[in-house]
Amino acid sequence: MLDIRKILLPIDFQDTSLRIVHHAAALAHHFHSEIVLLHAVTPLSSFSGVLQHGQKLKSENLLAEFVERAGKELHESVRPELQGLTVQCVVVKGNPSSQIVQFARDEQVNLIVMPTHGYSGFERFLIGSVTAKVIHDSDCPVWTAAHLQDGPKSALAITHVLCPVTFGEHNRRTLTWAAEIAAEFNAKLTLAHVTPSVEMYGPGGTYVDRKWKDELVSSASEELAKLQQQVGTKSAVVIGSGDPGVALGRIAREVAADLLVVGGHASGGRLRPTGYGIISQSLIPVLSV
Numbered sequence: 001m002l003d004i005r006k007i008l009l010p011i012d013f014q015d016t017s018l019r020i021v022h023h024a025a026a027l028a029h030h031f032h033s034e035i036v037l038l039h040a041v042t043p044l045s046s047f048s049g050v051l052q053h054g055q056k057l058k059s060e061n062l063l064a065e066f067v068e069r070a071g072k073e074l075h076e077s078v079r080p081e082l083q084g085l086t087v088q089c090v091v092v093k094g095n096p097s098s099q100i101v102q103f104a105r106d107e108q109v110n111l112i113v114m115p116t117h118g119y120s121g122f123e124r125f126l127i128g129s130v131t132a133k134v135i136h137d138s139d140c141p142v143w144t145a146a147h148l149q150d151g152p153k154s155a156l157a158i159t160h161v162l163c164p165v166t167f168g169e170h171n172r173r174t175l176t177w178a179a180e181i182a183a184e185f186n187a188k189l190t191l192a193h194v195t196p197s198v199e200m201y202g203p204g205g206t207y208v209d210r211k212w213k214d215e216l217v218s219s220a221s222e223e224l225a226k227l228q229q230q231v232g233t234k235s236a237v238v239i240g241s242g243d244p245g246v247a248l249g250r251i252a253r254e255v256a257a258d259l260l261v262v263g264g265h266a267s268g269g270r271l272r273p274t275g276y277g278i279i280s281q282s283l284i285p286v287l288s289v
Contacts, residue, residue: 174263
């Protein structure tokens with residue numbers, strides 16, 4: 001049974017970042033969780049002499065004033081989304097990714113919810129790496145949503161969970177999380193595996209090596225059956241090929257999935273570069289466990 005008592009929501013003052021607030025709020029309402037709003041102030045932002053939403057800072061100690069103002073304004077910026085929830089506001093100084101990870105460890109956070117990309121001045125070039133670092137270093141699951149600015153602002157709905165597996169040592173944990181999330185929201189669960197590309201290039205164009213494809217599919221099917229037996233699930237299985245991010249995007253559309261659960265960053269495992277590609281290309285929320 002999932003135990004999500006404390007959700008950490010790193011946030012800035014930009015609309016793009018605030019769009020993920022309704023995800024955190026929906027999850028908090030469902031699990032009766034406390035939300036901790038965390039804003040990390042960096043020397044870079046204080047030296048600019050302006051708040052990220054444009055207000056001037058006149059104090060000689062810009063960093064101190066920024067921290068003071070952020071502490072007052074943070075809750076106001078997201079108040080409508082968090083009505084009825086227990087909310088704690090925290091402002092810290094330092095590298096955002098390090099502060100997020102350390103705070104999550106110190107405060108025994110059960111879930112981190114954050115956008116994959118932000119668009120706030122110079123930080124638009126940094127937020128992707130911040131999120132990647134948090135996903136890599138965090139001991140607890142991380143919920144991200146890469147393209148919220150392209151999607152509707154409707155309430156969060158989890159009706160179909162897609163769980164890609166790569167047959168690594170973390171697969172049982174990943175599938176267990178996916179199964180528990182699906183059960184919690186009474187959602188469907190589909191397992192997916194993406195094999196290497198089976199297309200061959202030759203005279204006249206491209207063709208599919210049918211024998212190779214059949215062998216890959218057969219082997220993957222056997223491994224998925226074993227995994228499901230170990231975890232105790234009986235879910236639908238889809239096997240694709242090619243680039244993992246592209247293939248999973250196609251599979252997600254075909255099965256109408258609204259949550260992707262991927263594994264490999266926690267409990268000793270680390271998300272591989274393909275995992276970051278999957279997250280950055282996903283048009284639906286991704287839970288990295």
